[in-house]
Amino acid sequence: MLGIKGKDLTLLCVVAVLALCAPFILNPFPQSSAMAQFNAGYPDLMQRFVIFGIFAVGFNILFGLTGYLSFGHAAFLGVGSYSAVWMFKLLSMNVIPAIILSVIVAGLFALVIGFVSLRRSGIYFSILTLAFAQMSFNLAYSVLTPITNGETGLQLSLDDPRIFGTSVSDTGGIPVTSLFGMEMRETSTLSLGDWSFQFSNGYYLCAVLLLVSFYISIRIFRSPFGLMLRAVKSNQTRLNYTGLNTRPYTLAAFVISGMYAGLAGGLLASMDPLAGAERMQWTASGEVVLMTILGGAGTLIGPVLGAGFIKYFENIFSKINDNVLHQWFGGLPEGLENAVVWFTEHFVGSGWNLTLGLLFMLVVTFLPGGLVEGGTRIGRLIRGKSKRAEKKAAQSKPAE
Amino acid sequence: MGILEVKNVNKRFGGLQALGDVNLSVAENSVHAIIGPNGAGKSTLLNCLVGKLIPDTGSVMFDGQSVLGRTPYEINQMGISRVFQTPEIFGDLTVMENMLIPCFARRDGSFKLNAIRSVEGQADIHDKAEAMLVDMNMADKRHMHAASMSRGDKRRLEIGMCLAQEPRLLLLDEPTAGMARADTNNTIDLLKQIKEERNITIVIIEHDMHVVFSLAQRITVLAQGSPLVEDTPDKIKGHPKVREAYLGESTPA
Numbered sequence: 001m002l003g004i005k006g007k008d009l010t011l012l013c014v015v016a017v018l019a020l021c022a023p024f025i026l027n028p029f030p031q032s033s034a035m036a037q038f039n040a041g042y043p044d045l046m047q048r049f050v051i052f053g054i055f056a057v058g059f060n061i062l063f064g065l066t067g068y069l070s071f072g073h074a075a076f077l078g079v080g081s082y083s084a085v086w087m088f089k090l091l092s093m094n095v096i097p098a099i100i101l102s103v104i105v106a107g108l109f110a111l112v113i114g115f116v117s118l119r120r121s122g123i124y125f126s127i128l129t130l131a132f133a134q135m136s137f138n139l140a141y142s143v144l145t146p147i148t149n150g151e152t153g154l155q156l157s158l159d160d161p162r163i164f165g166t167s168v169s170d171t172g173g174i175p176v177t178s179l180f181g182m183e184m185r186e187t188s189t190l191s192l193g194d195w196s197f198q199f200s201n202g203y204y205l206c207a208v209l210l211l212v213s214f215y216i217s218i219r220i221f222r223s224p225f226g227l228m229l230r231a232v233k234s235n236q237t238r239l240n241y242t243g244l245n246t247r248p249y250t251l252a253a254f255v256i257s258g259m260y261a262g263l264a265g266g267l268l269a270s271m272d273p274l275a276g277a278e279r280m281q282w283t284a285s286g287e288v289v290l291m292t293i294l295g296g297a298g299t300l301i302g303p304v305l306g307a308g309f310i311k312y313f314e315n316i317f318s319k320i321n322d323n324v325l326h327q328w329f330g331g332l333p334e335g336l337e338n339a340v341v342w343f344t345e346h347f348v349g350s351g352w353n354l355t356l357g358l359l360f361m362l363v364v365t366f367l368p369g370g371l372v373e374g375g376t377r378i379g380r381l382i383r384g385k386s387k388r389a390e391k392k393a394a395q396s397k398p399a400e
Numbered sequence: 401m402g403i404l405e406v407k408n409v410n411k412r413f414g415g416l417q418a419l420g421d422v423n424l425s426v427a428e429n430s431v432h433a434i435i436g437p438n439g440a441g442k443s444t445l446l447n448c449l450v451g452k453l454i455p456d457t458g459s460v461m462f463d464g465q466s467v468l469g470r471t472p473y474e475i476n477q478m479g480i481s482r483v484f485q486t487p488e489i490f491g492d493l494t495v496m497e498n499m500l501i502p503c504f505a506r507r508d509g510s511f512k513l514n515a516i517r518s519v520e521g522q523a524d525i526h527d528k529a530e531a532m533l534v535d536m537n538m539a540d541k542r543h544m545h546a547a548s549m550s551r552g553d554k555r556r557l558e559i560g561m562c563l564a565q566e567p568r569l570l571l572l573d574e575p576t577a578g579m580a581r582a583d584t585n586n587t588i589d590l591l592k593q594i595k596e597e598r599n600i601t602i603v604i605i606e607h608d609m610h611v612v613f614s615l616a617q618r619i620t621v622l623a624q625g626s627p628l629v630e631d632t633p634d635k636i637k638g639h640p641k642v643r644e645a646y647l648g649e650s651t652p653a
Binding site: 220 | 565
């Protein structure tokens with residue numbers, strides 16, 4: 001089906017089910033229970049899961065396959081966002097042209113940066129991309145203020161000269177982004193007993209695009225082009241002496257992953273039409289590296305898992321504060337309670353980065369293949385156990 | 401005129417004259433060996449042929465076309481494949497994938513954005529790679545990681561990968577260096593078999609005289625960057641200058 005088969009098809013189906021049922025899966029706890037704060041099934045967060053999933057899937061095409069570690073991918077995300085917002089300002093509030101433009105502009109931008117950066121490899125390549133991204137950030141932050149609106153960030157306003165559509169909505173506000181009239185922010189809620197599940201148009205647009213991106217990434221991984229990219233990572237000397245030019249291969253991979261980042265940026269702006277320079281900062285570039293490595297670089301599903309994992313931590317752990325902790329440990333004697341809360345609060349709230357850092361260290365040290373390797377090991381353990389049990393059974397029979 | 405013509409090639413590294421007025425003519429479909437003591441300039445000469453180094457002066461013509469100024473992948477696409485002293489293969493990939501890459505390179509040229517159809521879906525390439533694995537006697541290893549194989553198997557795979565490109569000239573840089581006797585003999589047999597079955601010219605650099613004398617039809621002896629003698633193996637064996645410069649000293653009796 002769709003030109004892929006076997007494990008890849010299963011994987012695509014799993015991602016499809018996960019993405020489409022996310023409003024249910026991420027909302028396992030009833031609204032009134034104490035665990036409700038661990039629910040992640042609200043549109044804003046689900047959109048982030050999926051959008052950063054796209055970003056990481058694209059990054060993985062470059063880093064996972066060719067081994068070229070780009071430290072400037074957030075630049076393409078930012079460029080995508082700015083392009084999308086400009087499209088909303090000038091053309092129409094429909095997200096399709098905005099997304100298309102953001103992908104194209106990010107691709108062109110990646111072509112230029114990649115052309116220069118790919119003259120070097122290894123650490124020099126990483127530093128070059130980092131330099132370009134910081135340059136883009138500073139340009140967006142100050143120099144190019146007429147285009148990017150500097151530190152305030154680019155926003156829609158009531159006097160935007162929108163060609164197709166109106167500058168002001170019927171109610172006198174700024175019009176909202178939509179897909180042929182379907183508003184992105186529109187959300188319907190399904191209440192089942194104590195549970196309430198939210199379905200947002202915006203989320204489902206992102207989820208469909210994630211599936212398309214994931215599918216394309218599978219095709220690339222399994223194509224001769226993907227094979228060449230893995231060969232680049234393995235041995236460039238042999239590749240050159242096999243009559244293959246590595247530069248266009250790596251450049252194509254760089255541009256493709258830049259376009260993925262542009263798509264993610266365009267989607268961010270489509271969900272919430274504003275774009276700020278901080279989206280291009282090096283911390284944002286570092287985040288996608290973390291996502292990919294945490295999930296499992298070079299694997300298909302890894303980046304999606306990594307993106308979900310980090311975004312969940314960022315949004316859920318950072319919300320836990322003193323009060324919540326006191327509630328949790330209220331049963332302990334007061335002195336002990338205070339001590340435990342004092343200790344724990346360093347790892348939650350604004351300290352969630354500390355937890356993330358520790359987790360990252362543990363994963364990289366003990367599971368170099370990321371979460372995917374963890375999953376495979378658990379799978380092997382279970383299968384190994386059942387196999388051993390079978391063997392035992394087989395051995396015990398002749399003895400009887 | 402031979403398929404490979406090297407004329408008056410000079411190469412200097414700082415104060416060291418690595419190659420001085422090297423002339424070499426390799427006849428089509430022959431096996432030509434280049435021997436010489438360490439530091440004689442054998443590898444430098446080879447690097448000049450494949451585009452890794454550019455000679456200071458002189459010309460290198462392959463099949464009537466100059467290779468100078470071309471990059472390694474362009475020269476490879478002209479029909480020159482090189483086997484390295486330490487096997488250069490794609491260690492992270494499986495043996496089958498290793499073999500697929502030169503087949504794609506042969507069909508699609510130095511770059512093609514071939515990202516739509518899957519590797520499995522391309523039967524012509526698959527059959528060719530499979531046939532080459534069978535030829536190299538490695539079909540049972542097709543799912544192995546290339547890096548985990550023995551040195552002899554890596555060498556065999558590398559030679560197979562070069563042959564999959566159907567080159568007209570195969571350059572071998574000490575193909576048996578660091579090999580056990582049994583592996584060396586296997587490699588000799590393999591090269592003999594290749595010579596019989598294919599229309600191919602082979603240039604071989606080798607230290608092991610056993611290998612050289614079992615394969616070569618002509619031998620060039622390099623010493624201190626210049627060709628000393630060029631002749632048939634029988635004549636080289638008895639040549640006093642060669643004995644003095646090379647054979648007498650460095651081959652075990």
